[in-house]
Amino acid sequence: MSGSNTPTLKSPADRSRWTALIILCAGTLMTILDGNIVTVAMPAIQSDLGFSPAGLAWVVNAYLIPFGGLLLLAGRLGDLIGRKRMFTAGLAVFTLASLFCGVATTPALLIAARALQGVGGAMTTAVVLGMLVALFPEGRERAKAIAVFSATGAAGGALGTFLGGALTSALSWHWIFLINLPIGLVSVVAAWRVLAADRGAGLGKGADYLGAALVTAALMLGVYTLVQTAEHGWSSARTLLLGAVAVALLAAFTLRQRRAAEPLVRLRVFRSRTLTGANLVQIAMIAGMYAFQYIGALYLQQVLGYESLTTGLAFLPAPLVIGTLMLGLSTRLTTRFGPRTVLLGGLVSIVAGLALFGRAPADGAYATDVLPAILLLSVGFGIGMPALTGLAMSDARPEDAGLASGLFNTTQVVGGSFGLAALTSLAAGRTADLGATTRETLNSGYQLAFGTGALIVVVGLVLAAALLRSRTDRPSAAVRDDAPAPVSAS
Known part of the structure; x- marks a missing residue:
């Protein structure tokens, strides 16, 4: 900060x-x-x-x-x-x-x-x-x-x-x-x-305690509304009302930041197209990665019948690949090709991994239906996240470096929580619509969640291509000394 x-x-x-x-x-x-x-x-x-x-x-x-x-x-x-x-x-x-x-x-x-x-x-x-x-x-x-x-x-x-x-x-x-x-x-x-x-x-x-209360209440109510859509539906009066209240709380937080003597967020930082774009892209990226992490574990255990220990071992390649790439190859790629290009490549890899997971059958095999998707997602995140981190910090003034870092951490959590809530609700709703809970109906719900996660990351890909222009596509933007360290989503 x-x-x-x-x-x-x-x-x-x-x-x-x-x-x-x-x-x-x-x-x-x-x-x-x-x-x-x-x-x-x-x-x-x-x-x-x-x-x-x-x-x-x-x-x-x-x-x-x-x-x-x-x-x-x-x-x-x-x-x-x-x-x-x-x-x-x-x-x-x-x-x-x-x-x-x-x-x-x-x-x-x-x-x-x-x-x-x-x-x-x-x-x-x-x-x-x-x-x-x-x-x-x-x-x-x-x-x-x-x-x-x-x-x-x-x-x-x-x-x-x-x-x-x-x-x-x-x-x-x-x-x-x-x-x-x-x-x-x-x-x-x-x-x-x-x-x-x-x-x-x-x-x-x-400190802006009122602002903190408003933004926390908006986030909590928004996620609660999404979670409850599996029971009440997306278009029910209850869902629409609670969603409107969450949006109103977020609007009140924004107004509060304009007037507060010591705001939590100095709104002028959003004039930076790069900072705003990078945070929007991160929301989409992390939402998709949480679909992989959370829904993927449920698929392995509830559909393929893996034990807890076996599930942990099945996911072990993900953090190993991500950590290896973050400490080595991602920096070299960014230095050579620029952060925007590396980020776009990473997002494409994540979309491919989620799409592949979305095709996994109820009787899938780890070697052919799970491991390739895990590797695609891991490579995409391992090279894309450091590039995105550098872009998010590249336009920050020295006096705003702490705020930019805090915003980047916050949107990472927002993307995860909102993505998780929406995708789990979609999966549960699809399974309920199909009747009895079986491996096949559970898998149908998980396939919908993976496919939706892929579409969310596609939105992030479009935002990255549109908002993160060539002016920021330079190696120095990704290796600033004040850039926050990327945190693994796996």
Whole structure:
């Protein structure tokens, strides 16, 4: 986030800086791990706690919505009270919420605990990038640090998918949350000891709490409306009314930002065609990737009959490919061909992967119907996401770099939550329309979700081609030192 008050280390020694980076990565690993580890355990959670098919999406959405809605406010509060305090408090909240998730016995308790996890995740994530940039002000060292940070995202995806299957199979789904406790406790203590206290601007400078409430309420109501379409229909009076209220809340947030003395979002940043376009493209890209991650796991378990551990192993190639590409080939491709060209190629690969998944039959085979789609999606995301990240930051003024980073993180969460809600509702609705729930009817619903996800990414492809013009299609736009590290969606 923006602001000059950043934490410094107790010692200027290089070893201390890299130790601090490890701590920041550990906190990030927890939030990424948790976003992926739950996917494979979904069927077990549904069976144990009695979630409805559409309601099951709230195990993910209850985390994503406060996470995305509070990122901007958490970043601003980090500027005011100090980023070390915000980061450490976020780790503590996230760890405590993980305990509540692990002992939950009803859907309501699990959803409430997941929402609290989202709050802690926002508090932690909102300030990490600013802390990392302050620790490594030099371009070459900063590039190395961001590479480590990016690898953490890929590792989180790999560990999350695998551990979700392993822990659910060996113990129970409760342990996918309880695994966060030792990581969180060690990270809190280490952060408090290693990072020196930074002096924030002070709460007297103010934060737009009303704006944060408006945008969070708009996001939560919007996703709730989408989830409920499986039960009430897309054109029902209830759906239209709730959708209109969500739009009105978003409009009120925009008006508030025009008038607030200390707005969460300075609306002038949207005058940048590149920044606006990149964020719109990201919404479409991440929506499609969540169809792959969430619906794909359900397809493997509920249609093909995979066990939790087998499902985790089946998805393991995705984060490995994504992490490898992010740390190596994607930068070289962007340097040679420019970020816009690489992004377009990545989006095409994602569309192809989703379309291939959409043709997977009820008696599909992993080698022919699943693995090729996973590889296409992984390659597309692995080369496309870093290029998109650089484009999103390429036009940001120095004073707006934190805001641009916060917006990029927020639209990533918005794309995931809205895409997941819409696609799960479509899948559940198709299955219900076909009558009895069988492998074939479930697969028909999943095929519709994959096909719709592909169409959403096509919209992103069109937006990228139309809005991200040649002026930004230059290598330097993708390798700016202040660009945020890409986070794996897998």
